[in-house]
Amino acid sequence: MFNKMIAGILPYMPKKLVWIFSKRYIAGENIEDALRESRKLNAEQTMVTVDILGEYIKELSEATENKKQYIELIKRFTDEKIDGNFSVKPSMFGLLLDKESCYQNIREIVAAADECDSFIRVDMEDSTCTDAEVEIFRRLKAEFPTRVGLVVQSYMRRTLSDVRDLMDMHSEEAPLNFRLCKGIYVEPVEVAYKKYQEVRDHYLEDLEYMLQNGIYVGIATHDKYLVDKAFELLEKYNTPKDKYEFQMLYGVTPDLRSRIMSAGHRMRVYVPYGVEWFGYSTRRLKENPNMAWLIIKALFVR
């Protein structure tokens, strides 16, 4: 009830006010900001994956501009020798407008990453995008076997079956490479598990399947319970340190991040930047209503 109320109010809040609370989740508005924050993280022995903010574009012309920005980003980060890779949201390249043109744009980005010896992760968006995003990943992986990975969401009922289906693309030389997260979009109960523990249980089921089968996995969570269970599974399957990594969002639970790294695991932080920060921020704020409550209070208390 409270969450629903917050969700309803957020889009109407003044942008400036949302920014005060959002800036902890965002590197900044431009490439220099992303570079600066990535260098800092690298200095702390943390890898990065960089995301240019923007999603669900309305015009295909925006996709061309977004593609150019990504290619520039990849070149800059390679020149600056940043230890990182890149995450893309297909709806930012017109997934819901023209699937083929979206694919061609992302393909060009992966080709640029290939030239720079880098890697592109296809983020997973809401369930209206899942089929198309799995398909885009399949096509890209067929052409660039070691340059591309996919995100899967443990709240989706279909996830383990998708992962199993994709095993035909898995090999020792070019393992499947997934980021496993819980999932952040609001989905109907027909397609997604809704209960908190149920989503965790499926997360662990998916993770166990991946470790059993030698799939490279980015364990993306800030949930201490899942982190501890992941430690147990990594030990159970004696997984070498270079076959997995932990991943966290910029600005979220730095203490837990340090704990994981002190235990000797590799860590990658998702670094979003760009002028289109509002949608990303309001999703994060809906996820953590305590922060949104602070914003509402700030509206009234002067």
Ligand code: FAD
């Ligand atoms: P939760 O139970 O949500 O959180 C555990 C604890 O972490 C909370 O109790 C709180 O202390 C802290 N926490 C979590 N979120 C916040 C926050 N915003 N602010 C402050 N504290 C917080 N989702 C997708 O659907 N598609 C993607 O492509 C995708 N990519 C991701 C990439 C990375 C690297 C990460 C870490 C997450 C990604 N997500 C993505 C989001 C993910 O699906 C979850 O919504 C998000 O990680 C919260 O789930 P959790 O496992 O951290 O558990």
